[in-house]
Amino acid sequence: MTMSVEPFSRGSFHIGARISGPKGSSFTVETESNHSLDESATPWLSATLPVAMKSDIPLRLDGEVDPAALENAQNAQRILSGWYPRHYRPVAVEARTSSPGSPPQPGVGCFFSGGVDSFYSAITQHDRITHLIFVHGYDIRPDDERLGALALDSAREAAAELGKPLIEVRTTLRSDFADPLRVPWGHVFHGPALAHVATALSSHVGTVIIPSSDTYATLEPWGSHPDLDVCWSTSSVTLEHRELDADRKQKTFRIVEYPVAMNHLRVCWENKGGRLNCERCFKCFRTRLHIEFAGGDCATLPNPIDPDAVRRLYINPARRQLLRKSLVEMGRHGCDAPELERAIRSAIRRSYVLQFFPR
Numbered sequence: 166m167t168m169s170v171e172p173f174s175r176g177s178f179h180i181g182a183r184i185s186g187p188k189g190s191s192f193t194v195e196t197e198s199n200h201s202l203d204e205s206a207t208p209w210l211s212a213t214l215p216v217a218m219k220s221d222i223p224l225r226l227d228g229e230v231d232p233a234a235l236e237n238a239q240n241a242q243r244i245l246s247g248w249y250p251r252h253y254r255p256v257a258v259e260a261r262t263s264s265p266g267s268p269p270q271p272g273v274g275c276f277f278s279g280g281v282d283s284f285y286s287a288i289t290q291h292d293r294i295t296h297l298i299f300v301h302g303y304d305i306r307p308d309d310e311r312l313g314a315l316a317l318d319s320a321r322e323a324a325a326e327l328g329k330p331l332i333e334v335r336t337t338l339r340s341d342f343a344d345p346l347r348v349p350w351g352h353v354f355h356g357p358a359l360a361h362v363a364t365a366l367s368s369h370v371g372t373v374i375i376p377s378s379d380t381y382a383t384l385e386p387w388g389s390h391p392d393l394d395v396c397w398s399t400s401s402v403t404l405e406h407r408e409l410d411a412d413r414k415q416k417t418f419r420i421v422e423y424p425v426a427m428n429h430l431r432v433c434w435e436n437k438g439g440r441l442n443c444e445r446c447f448k449c450f451r452t453r454l455h456i457e458f459a460g461g462d463c464a465t466l467p468n469p470i471d472p473d474a475v476r477r478l479y480i481n482p483a484r485r486q487l488l489r490k491s492l493v494e495m496g497r498h499g500c501d502a503p504e505l506e507r508a509i510r511s512a513i514r515r516s517y518v519l520q521f522f523p524r
């Protein structure tokens with residue numbers, strides 16, 4: 166059995182691939198953009214290799230693949246199989262090697278979801294960045310048109326205020342391929358999926374920044390990681406995993422100084438009620454708390470924190486650690502909110518009990 170990938174294109178702004186997966190399954194993935202895309206097989210290497218590794222079957226790409234991409238992907242295989250030896254095994258990759266293409270473009274792209282990490286990178290790397298890249302289909306499902314349009318409008322306005330053109334991409338790679346095959350998005354696939362988009366944009370950008378969600382102190386095996394992201398680079402596009410020197414709170418403190426960030430921040434992945442931020446989930450709550458510490462005012466998280474909503478949150482062990490830190494910081498930042506403090510303590514206690522005695 167082989168995972169075979171047959172790339173196709175419907176003009177230069179719309180590429181796709183027919184993929185035969187494990188156990189006779191088959192998939193069609195489509196990626197389109199307002200910018201022209203690489204029609205070769207190269208962007209499909211990062212998009213399919215982790216899945217072939219998980220299925221433990223050789224990968225065959227019917228088309229030409231950049232030679233540097235093929236060589237770098239061997240390192241990606243070493244890293245993934247080293248991190249997850251029971252679930253990801255190195256596999257043979259068969260593809261025709263293309264002749265080296267034109268030299269890399271001088272443009273520098275940066276993925277831009279509108280969250281804390283992407284605003285921080287967009288602000289700190291502002292002088293280098295020539296394009297921001299928004300993807301509909303990863304954190305927002307491709308069929309969620311309403312939220313997709315809302316997030317895209319917000320990203321367009323933010324990009325215009327930052328003075329950068331926005332590359333808009335829409336893809337079914339996650340929903341129609343990785344999710345049905347249960348490839349873990351966080352631990353494995355979101356980095357390779359971003360690399361699919363980055364390498365498809367080779368005629369516009371020669372470097373693409375992936376804003377880190379980790380710091381040097383918190384790095385662990387994760388789908389987007391400084392060691393792994395760079396392994397998806399080609400001879401035309403280099404991937405850079407950036408901004409590991411600031412944690413989420415430090416990043417929030419920096420971006421509250423920028424009205425563009427406070428007017429367009431989108432941190433929520435719960436996607437409830439078709440709003441940019443639900444204001445009920447842990448991510449919304451923690452971002453709101455940091456903005457309060459920094460004395461900021463955010464138009465997309467406008468309401469005061471509701472202690473009752475905090476009390477009801479289930480908080481996993483790693484996040485409980487973060488919240489205990491936040492409790493200490495509340496005093497330090499002059500945040501006098503005894504009811505909220507009680508709510509946080511109550512959520513921590515309740516989540517501890519729920520961890521061992523789930524309802």
Ligand SMILES: [Zn+2]
Binds near residue numbers: 445
């Ligand atoms: Zn939320």
